[in-house]
Amino acid sequence: MKKIVFLFLMLACAGAQAQTGDLVDTATQQGSLTKWSELVKTVELDRTLHGKGPFTIFAPSDQAFARIQPSTMALLTKPENRVALMNLLSYHIVPGKIMTGDFKSMAYPTRINADLQITKNGTTLMVNSSHITQPDIETSNGVIHIIDDTLFPPGVKVETTTEQSVNGKPTQNQQQIIDIHPAITAPKTGVTR
Secondary structure, eight states: OHHHHHHHHHHHHHHHHHOOOOHHHHHHHSTTOHHHHHHHHHTTTHHHHTSSOOEEEEEEOHHHHHTSOHHHHHHHTSGGGHHHHHHHHHTTEEESOOOGGGOOSEEEEOSSSOEEEEEEETTEEEETTEEEEEEEEEETTEEEEEESSOOOOTTEEEEEEEEEOTTSOEEEEEEEEEEOOTTOOSOOOSOOO
């Protein structure tokens, strides 16, 4: 009888571990993706990522986001820069569920009309210039790979301009986000891999 109860408990625990949340819920539960989760909700990308998918997300860690200048982050989260922030986050999302063992060194299309370059060298995987630090976090509708840098799509630029004071000395730096890449459009929907 004890063996049957033990076996039942083992199977119940295994079943609980096999069940996973979706991309949004899993990212929210990860201790190192709080900024990613917050920004995804800010631009309402969570609606898509709660959906069927599947998607592969290269999610920058909180440490990666911390390396972005606070003034740049404040600028990105302004309502008038919502499209630029949406493009930035969507650039980290590839249609389909791609585990690290399935990657090849090649360009992968993102949710916007810009590719990510995956480079595989032995066990080292690079996404553009970023390393995958925590791979293969499976979810019910895709997979999350945590990366060590934030990826900026081509054409999304942060420019700094300097205003001059009356006496000719710089008084204030202003930053402006310019999304000039003509191929970047609204995120694609319904694309599968």
